[in-house]
Amino acid sequence: MLEDVKKVVAVASGKGGVGKSTVTANLALAVAAKGFKVGLLDADVYGPSQALMLGVADGVRPQTTHGNNFGPIEAQGLYTMSMAYLVTEKTPMVWRGPMVSGAFQQMLTQTDWPELDYLFIDMPPGTGDIQLTLAQKVQVSGAVIVTTPQDIALLDAKKGIEMFRKVKIPVLGVVENMSLHTCSECGHTEPVFGEGGGDRIAKEYDTVLLGQLPLTSTIREQADSGKPSVVAEPEGQIAGFFSEIADNVIAQLAETEQDVPTITFGD
Template structure:
């Protein structure tokens, strides 16, 4: 089912709460606006959020091509698949690791993805079962690491970088989220969570800083409303930043040396 996908891009972070899912959806939509055919796989089995961010109505279920194959849901011009499409939003996934890995593998390999230029995978936090399952089952073109400038976020982001390096997945670059906050009343700008963190990681791991995003209320509000910034304000500053990040990802992908091992698919 993945033979029709040209590039699989993992969007990851070492910890939760850094805006990884928001970056994923806006980056995917920015790529789509550039004319690429794009899909999003929500790999956070315990806490899927892409359905909400894409404005997919609660209770939406994917159609089935046969008893084993899902047809991805379309929203804002992209193709999406998520555990949120299969269970009620109030249903907790009280599963152990092997069950989670199995569910992720099913979403990944048993979805009938159309011909895609990019499939962005919104990874769960950490460096555990999902990350290993992904890198063992498919050839990942590269990873985008999302962090905030905060020291604890940087510490965990480094672990994410190291994990992908160990499994030979190229790091396309770092997105620093919540870089600066501008007061809506007085216009004063300050680095609430520190500054320079994304640059330090990029330098340490010989990759690039793909972009810096401000700590802005509208980004959160628009994502929660099901119209991420790239869709809500396509000519706005935030959409422009994501367009630049998309260009940077394309440039890095064109330059990267594909070091991934060739791994066969398995239903085990």
């Protein structure tokens, strides 16, 4: 159950399209590769993607346990739960906010999570109902903000940081995705979406730059194939980047001194 989870970490972005879900999957796998027991909750009810990224076939359903709870699906060594396990991949979730919040709360609190060192939550983009529900129901150990260097993404990332601070969730730091692109033909490297944005926003909000990731088709291709970079090429450069980010997240969590999440059932 959730009370058996030592640390809950939200991975969020102010806007979609910055690679948040890919970062979440690889980050969770990188932490697991260090010997920790890790869970991953796909909280993007409208657009769940973790099942595809972790190689879980469409049609796989969680087993119900005592009290109509769900048993998590094990994938790539992670304990996972997602709306993708409860509907078909072609089923659109045409729901209003309260229904989405209810579905998220059910997946969070009615999954029979085993004893976990870390539970990573792949948050939907933005600052809406699910973010508020999470803050109200669980003591979250910290939040990781994913952004790209471009100004519009940084603007939305700032809103995400402000939102977490308002609900008293520590911001562990910023991951800057798509930082540099290296041409496969000539080897020239350039910052396609600008440079230094992640570092600037980290300094502005007195947090840290957890790491930078390159703009490369390999990361996307491996995630789409159901084997994210950390498991597809565990000794590769990309896995190394994620390993460093995982080390930094673990170090930041150690400073928060918030060890055991507790559930509150108030309104």
